[in-house]
Amino acid sequence: MSEYNAEQLQTINEVLACLGGLSPGVRNALERSIADYLAFRRDVDRFLDTHFSAICSYRCYQSGKSVCCGREGITIFFADIVVNLLVSSTEEIQSLKQALRCDPGSKCVYLGDNGCLWHIKPIVCEMFLCKPARDEVFGNAPEVLKVWQAMRRGEKGFTWPSQPVLFDELETFFMERGCGSSLMYFHNSPGLLRVKAKHQVSSTLNEAVVNGRNI
DSSP states (O other), X not given: OOHHHHHHHHHHHHHHHHHHTSOHHHHHHHHHHTHHHHHHXXXXXXXXXXXXXXXXXXXXXXXXXXXSSBTTOOOOOHHHXXXXXXXXXXXXXXXXXXXXXXXXXXBOTTEETTEEOOSSOOHHHHTXXXXXXXXXXXXXXXXXXXXXXXXXXXXXXXXXXXXXXXXXXXXXXXXXXXXXXXXXXXXXXXXXXXXXXXXXXXXXXXXXXXXXXXX
């Protein structure tokens, strides 16, 4: 098993163990805390299905020439794993863990016969559009580009810690319950730590969940 695969599998197991120790009330509050993010992801999914699905499926997946799903080339945040595990079935989780125990060859370990194995795939994957695809879709449709630019700004509302954001808060929530992972970039990345320090950002999710409130 590669270092990348081991890192992913360890984080999945850490999160599952922590989730298993939560009371039903705290677990439900944690699930409510990601509701706005899931709604955002549904909006992005609809946009991509409408404007990019046919192009990306043919050029990348069906052709086998995908530059998007390169082996060990995808940044996955700790919060990506948390969100995905919260909404995935037992069977979906087992498929992820089984994939991590195998050698994927030249492609992403999570790329299965029918596409991505994630229920809610990593935000980096979701928001990546290669230049040829962007040029084809946006070249003659500036109004579509404006919608996409708004979605990119919306993404920062969950992932860019110049303000309290969900991805940072999820890390804090699990860290305070003894969970640790090298994928906790919001607490380990020098760049993200500088952003948080500059804007004096602190987490609010833990208090909200403990008190059973939806943030």
